Amino acid sequence: METGPGDGARALLRILRDLPGEVGVEEPLAPHTTFRIGGKAFALYRPTTSDALGEAVVRARAHGFPWLILGGGSKLLVPDRGFPGLVLSTAALRSWHEEEGILRVGAGVSLARVARRGAWKLAGIPGTVGGAVAMNAGTRYGAIADQLEWVQALLPTGRLHTFSLDECGFSYRDSVFRRLRLPVVAVGVRLQPVQDLSPLLAERARTQPQLPSAGCVFRNPSAGRSAGWMIDQCGLKGMRIGDAVVSERHANFICNLGRARAAEVLELVDEVQDRVARRFGVWLRLELEVVGE
Ligand SMILES: Cc1cc2nc3c(=O)[nH]c(=O)nc-3n(C[C@H](O)[C@H](O)[C@H](O)COP(=O)(O)OP(=O)(O)OC[C@H]3O[C@@H](n4cnc5c(N)ncnc54)[C@H](O)[C@@H]3O)c2cc1C
Structure with missing residues (x-):
């Protein structure tokens, strides 16, 4: 049965009513992220001016709604339950x-x-x-x-x-x-002089997975070996929970094989942190941004 927007989404529609730009109500966030994972936001707003963006943030705060700025969504993991608030996309700020x-x-x-x-x-x-x-x-x-x-x-x-x-x-x-x-x-x-980027892009294509991901999951420790090296040494490449997998090509990437859920990614994150801590005595910190945390 079709249902209309919930109370949160309707309240957000009301507070954004007179601002310029599009509002998507109960918008699925997975397509807005490179990981292709996660539930819906109450609303996703694309302001067309910086003033409108500022005003939307001020109003969301005043009404007690959580809010989040969304760029290309290439560093984000959206929880399966979604985001009970306002997502502000910068997509229209393209001067x-x-x-x-x-x-x-x-x-x-x-x-x-x-x-x-x-x-x-x-x-x-x-x-x-x-x-x-x-x-x-x-x-x-x-x-x-x-x-x-x-x-x-x-x-x-x-x-x-x-x-x-x-x-x-x-x-x-x-x-x-x-x-x-x-x-x-x-x-x-x-600006620096324009260069041919193809060798750099080819190197990345060779060393990074092509499956949906959010880039490096863990920050490199400030000293010593990289997070990817430690994960590799623990034999975790290819480790899989549901459709979330530690990349075979780059151990600091977790990829979505198709229908991964955020919960599966986070379970894999815990497992990797635990194994690396036991072997190297280092607790890997997240570089990935988990929305809402
Ligand atoms: C395949 C792949 C390779 C990657 N390689 C690299 C790499 O080599 N080096 C690297 O550093 N990163 C890399 N990343 C991670 C990611 O691309 C970068 O961190 C990127 O700069 C995030 O930009 P975004 O617009 O996608 O931000 P989002 O993922 O949308 O947001 C990331 C964070 O920035 C905040 N944010 C976004 N826009 C704004 C804004 N306008 N104002 C204030 N806050 C904002 C968000 O709220 C969030 O906290 C990679 C990711 C992928 C998927």
Whole structure:
């Protein structure tokens, strides 16, 4: 039997009514993530301006709804029960302006496009510019923080602030935007000469799985061997729970073989942490972001 939206979704529709942009009610989140896993959100809103994004956050807070910024969904695991709140997608924030070697882009622009234009060190990282800034995404050649001039983000009051690099609090796969949940709306990227990215992309295709995933699951410990090396040494490549599997190609990836549930991924995460702790005395910390935690 068809049922209408629940109370939470209807309340969110009411508070977003006069803001510009699309609202999806009880929207399945799996298609918005590279893992292709997870339940529905009460609502998914795609603001078309940064003001509308700020206002939606202020209203969600005022009405006591949990909220979450969604970029490309390439670092996220959405629980099977979904997210009982408002997901704010940056997909419509796609401004692009270039002047004197500085590219000023909206948070929803794909990182791949920026990499092609002049940020070769970031080649092959999926997702959006905003997500990359929040995560300080990078490769072994460098991180996005190395190439930024400034970051524009919303303060908890809904006011825009332009952060200098010193204010961004960047560290390994982390930033003030992620820690304090400040929505990034635009960034200034210092362009480097355009390069042929095909060798870098080919190397990634060779060393990373092609199945749905959310990239590296665990953070590399600050000293010593990488998380992937330790997982491999424990013989865990190919370990499977339901449709969640530790990749044969890269041990720090968990892949979705088709119908994996978030609960299966998390069970596999526990098992890997446990085995690595017993063998190496190291507790691997999650790099994967579990929505709602
Ligand atoms: C196959 C594969 C390979 C990958 N390789 C790499 C790699 O080499 N290096 C690397 O660093 N990562 C890698 N990743 C992980 C991921 O792509 C990056 O972390 C990416 O930068 C996340 O961007 P996103 O837009 O998808 O963010 P999302 O997954 O949508 O969000 C990630 C986090 O950032 C927050 N966020 C998103 N947008 C904003 C915003 N505008 N303002 C504030 N917060 C925001 C979210 O709330 C969430 O906390 C890989 C992932 C996959 C699937």
